[in-house]
Amino acid sequence: MTVHQLSVFIENKSGTLVKVLKLLKQEDIQLIASTIADTADYGICRIICSEPERAYTVLKEAGVAVSLCEVFAVELDDRPGKAADAIEIFAGEGISIAYLYSFLLNGKGVLIFRTDNSEKAAEIISANDLKIIREKDLSKLL
Amino acid sequence: MIWNPNKESMPREQMRELQGKRLHKVVDYVYHNVPFYRNKMQEMDINPNDIRSIDDIVKLPFTTKQDLRDNYPTGLQAAPASEIIRFHASSGTTGNPTIVGYTRKDVSVWSECMARCLTAYGVTRDDVFSVAYGYGLFTGGLGVHYGVEHLGAAVLPTSTGNTEKHVRLLRDLGVTGIACTPSYALYLAETMERMGITPDMIKLRVGAFGAEPWTENMRQEIERRLGLKGYNLYGLSEIMGPCVSYECECQNGSHICEDHYFPEIVDPNTLETLPHGQVGELVFTTLTKEGMPLLRYRTRDLCSLMDGECECGRTSVRMGRIMGRSDDMLIIRGINVFPSQVESVILGMPECAPRFLLIVDRVGNLDTLTVEVEVRQEYFDAGFDTLTPITDLEKKVAEKLRSVLSISVKVKVKAPNTIERSQGKSKFVIDNRKIQ
Structure with missing residues (x-):
């Protein structure tokens, strides 16, 4: 009774978020919802998207610190x-x-x-x- | 196996006698060929005839890195230019580079000592050996290269860089041995993992690692990820290059080629000679070098020396693991901090990758130490989705560091693969303090 969410660990540095989103764009994966929880140094970007399992593989292979959770x-x-x-x-x-x-x-x-x-x-x-x-x-x- | 049992297992009294003879010879040689040493000895009112046994070494002057810089480029060279067949040079990031000239005999002694190291690691003529130290001015590449050839194994001169090609060659040629820095070994392991190549797909069996400090934990990590046995290889370009000391199969300290490089341990502050067993600054005298012989060269490496015959049958003095550098030592809020202490804590944390960066700053009048550590990629596979485990990890590492270093530390967790990898010596420290 749950849905998959991607949780991405990102540093507060320009360019890190766009890298993640671009990877999804290249694979034609659509965002449904996203939110960022942050501290001074880093944050977690939580993403609900059209194909979470494929998105997870894509990000992981690109070396992004990502986990797939429910x-x-x-x-x-x-x-x-x-x-x-x-x-x-x-x-x-x-x-x-x-x-x-x-x-x-x-x-x-x-x-x-x-x-x-x-x-x-x-x-x-x-x-x-x-x-x-x-x-x-x-x-x-x- | 022992390459040269005659020297490596020589009875102690005989070795001391040999060292005494060679010391007299080298002192006589530099006295007549290097004005720097002649002046120093005259100031101290000693001449070569005062040096008759190895015990007389304590009468001799020390040589420092600064002396080499002051005599740049070849002021300490003893052999005539026509006898020099090669130069190496240190990086010189903190002043003039150090230039070392080698005669044909020097290169041959170097190859001989390097073959001793390789034989102790179990390398034979049947091995294919990859030399992944940088080739060029740095002594690592060519030094090991000549040793492998002298031994009769096949050398693969990979140098650093183009790591994916290197991995493919390791696999396709069935390479059995490798020499590189421990940090490059880890980088190689990462590259292999990224390429989907597991240790059972390659035949690496022996690794010779040196040129930067490393710990027991790091050894275990490299051994596991590359599927080989890792041995320490120690050397410094001022003395020769890699080959000065090496571990045998017993791995209880590194055997020093002391028929060529005589070791002492001194107190870095008082310069008093310390008895074997005590930790202090390692000092070497080259007993047979022709190009640029050095008397009592202060290495800045901190370690201790061990006596007694090793189970492997070698009788040579062994040096313990390098505990740090007398000039790497950071003084933070009056406390001595060695990067190696931080490294041992990080390597003991399964969540952290073996990479870290120390950033020292001064805020107001207070020194601060920030340690950046990388979380392992696998850490995220376990289902990470809140920041609490990250902040908990920061606290855990900070507490551990505090108990080891006795100062408080700010820990900053970084995403995997975000701390810069170096292909040569790792840069562990950034000191931003501007002390007027």
Whole structure:
């Protein structure tokens, strides 16, 4: 019930991010969402894209410090308070969110997140009928 | 196997006698041919006849790198120009380069000593041996080259650079031995891995590594990644080049070719001779050199000497691992710091690649030390997706360094392959302090 996310370790130096994005461009891989978490010296660029496994191989072969991980993608109605409702369910069960970002796709809100307990998070998602987006659905939405 | 048992396993008393005779001869030779030494000896009120046994060596003046620079280019040369058949020169990044002239006999002694080293590593006529030290003014390339030829093995003069071609030749020619710097050996391993060539696809069996400091951890890493056994090869161009000392199969110190290069250990501050077993600055006197013989040359390398017959059957004095350089030593907030200490910590961290950079700075009136380390590529395969493990790693390395160095260190983790690789000697330190 998860989707693949690329996590790229990049240094805060001009040219490092563009190198990663150009590699994806050359392979005709499309970004769906991305976000950067940073400190003074380096950051992590998290990327949801059209063909994550192929993108991972491409970046790895080019010597980019990349890992492929699994994150939850939940679809929400594009209305005020929907994100709050969803996160509240997790907080109520004592689950912490490690990181979260969101974007709009075809009029629907999408929340991408990772928790400190993936197993329990999956149970909560099922029990509360949250609408999960699967990887094949993501590329269909493009 | 021992190349020259006559010399390498000579009874101690006989060796001392030989050294005494040769020392007298070389002192007499420089006294009459090198004004620098004649003046020094006259100032000290000694003449060649005062040097009768090897114990008399302590009466002689020292020679420093600065003396070589002051007498640039050939002021310390003893042989007439017509007898010199080759020159080598040091890089000279910190002043005049050091130029060393060799006579035909010098080159032949060099080849002989180098053949001793190679034989101790187990190299025979049947081997194909790649020389991946730089060829040219640096003594590494040609020095080992002549030794391999003298031994009768086949030499592959690869030099440095064009590493992918080198890897292909290693594989296609079934090369069994290699000589290079330890950092180039790691670069070679990385190149091999990138090309998808595993150690079982090549036949390397023996590696002779030297020309820069390296540690036991680094040896294990090179041995694992190249599938060979790594031996220490020590030398310096002022004395000859690679061949001054070498490890045997026992790997308990490096045997010194002491019938040609007489070793002493002195206190770098007082210049007093220290007994064997104590760590101090290594000093060499060339006993047979003709081109540019040196008396009590201060190498700046810190190590200790070991006596006693080795299990391999050699009787020669052995030198321990180089602990650092008396001039590489950084003084940070009054504490002595050797890059080799940092290296041993980094190599003990499985998450880190064996590359690092020390950056010394002065902020206000306080010295700061930043250590940049590279994370291994494999580290990311385990599913890295938050910065916490990176910051934890920084803390872990910083704590370890603090306990080893006794000063606090800022650690900066770098992405794989971002710290510059050198194909010659590694540059480990950037000192930005501007001290007025």
